[in-house]
Amino acid sequence: MYKIGTLNKISPVGLARLTDDYTITENVQEANSIILRSYNMHDMEFSPDLLAIGRAGAGVNNIPLDKCAQQGIVVFNAPGANANAVKELCLSGMFLAARNIPAGLEWAKTLAGTEDVGKAVEKGKGQFAGTEIKGKTLGVIGLGAIGAMVANAAESLGMDVIGYDPFLSIKAALSLSNTIKIVDSPKDLYPQCDYITIHVPANDNTKGMIDAAAFAQMKDGVVFLNFARDKLVNDADLLAAIGSGKVKKYVTDFPNDTVIGKEGVIALPHLGASSAEAEDNCAAMAVDQVMDYLENGNIVNSVNMPACSLGPKKGTRVSVISKADAGVLEKVAEVCDGDVINKVRGEYAYTLGEASGDIDGSAIAGEGVIRVRILK
Known part of the structure; x- marks a missing residue:
């Protein structure tokens, strides 16, 4: 059972996509993943149990991306959803600027209680x-x-x-x-x-x-x-x-x-993504990406790790976050008898491997290896 924490109000449409394998917790320190919008995470301490952060939106200025990468936490966003x-x-x-609408609206409010408002409008509208x-x-x-x-x-x-x-x-x-x-x-x-x-x-x-x-x-x-x-x-x-x-x-x-x-x-008061449709789309996208990572190890639309996917899990899968020069690909290939994929982004690498039987994660651990997960 995975535990999902939320910061900010997250669309119920997005959270409804969570399956029975997930439970929502109010204690983010015990969460395996956090879904958020604009909450500032820069001063937060992250639990070792935290595996992923899903930003229900595009911008990630509120998330310490380098710190997350160093701790093996994959950060996702939802590009295009809003x-x-x-x-x-x-x-x-x-249109507001072209037609001088804000000033016109404010002036029109001042006509409340004026005798013959229609006449006042016709007389004063030219200024706008x-x-x-x-x-x-x-x-x-x-x-x-x-x-x-x-x-x-x-x-x-x-x-x-x-x-x-x-x-x-x-x-x-x-x-x-x-x-x-x-x-x-x-x-x-x-x-x-x-x-x-x-x-x-x-x-x-x-x-x-x-x-x-x-x-x-x-x-x-x-x-x-x-x-x-x-x-x-x-x-x-x-x-x-x-x-x-x-x-x-x-x-x-x-x-x-x-x-x-x-x-x-x-x-305007930061209304860009503040539509019911955008909030639903962003939350749904963030939740889907986090679930795919937790269950299958796939990374899509991460802002601090490389894109890497083997599709739905077929057997046992190993997921490894490491430094790019840690030589993890060879180690994963040795313990897997199925598909293996390795991608690099900057100083970090991500490796996925599939096996028909059990995988010994201890054989992969070593210098430069940040997080190893065995998914069954």
Whole structure:
């Protein structure tokens, strides 16, 4: 019986996928796996019993990936499960900015109790006149699951779309409309776009990438949308760009102390994945991946270990997390008479082996071996 702990509220649709071999525990220190959303795990101490963490969403900034790898804990995420929800909110953000909707809503509230509201509306509505997005140019930085969907949807609404992604996958490329222009550098995208939206992960290479130098290359009056991560934008440079008129509106799903309440900023309360459908999809995907790993040793969509799968377990299976140079493949091959697979990601390796009889896990242990599991 595997014990599953939860942090944050997890969709019942996802948890309902757990079979009778699983029980949910309130004590995460006894859990074999933890399912979570945005809970910050960086200060947590992990039990030796913890084998896997399932993030019901895409971003994993709240999980100490290196620490987990060092302790043989596989971390999964759910890429693409919330893509449609974020796409729809991003499109909403463009409309909010284009039509000056937030300011119009606030002004309309002030008319409560006014004599002849209809007349007041007709007299004052001109101050909120906006523009249409049809015929405008949208730049999409990052063409993964979300970026590609935004690009296609914007084009279907009559926008010209320019995309940039140095790591464009074959799957993403095939999903894009063939009339979307792809450029080799952001500097080829910035000057052409009336709207720019960013959809890249937050890491050491992308932190603060939207800075004064980037803003300087953009059109005057550009609308910049950030539904990815707040760390991608240099807030001080952003506010300076708004003040100079370079940026007309900044639409973000990540309010913080620097930008909240500032002129030109439309801040939403991190609603990107907050739809019933997205929460169900993310939880279901996280739960399925964790169960497949616990029961079969298969790793799909891990962010700290290599992808590695032998499909459903046929006999006895050995699962080994090790350092890449530990020489585990040979040891596993010696004790298995079935299929053996070994994959490497950075300094870590993952090895799966199958046997028709029992497997001696002690024969595999040694220097550089982090965790050995025998699955029957």
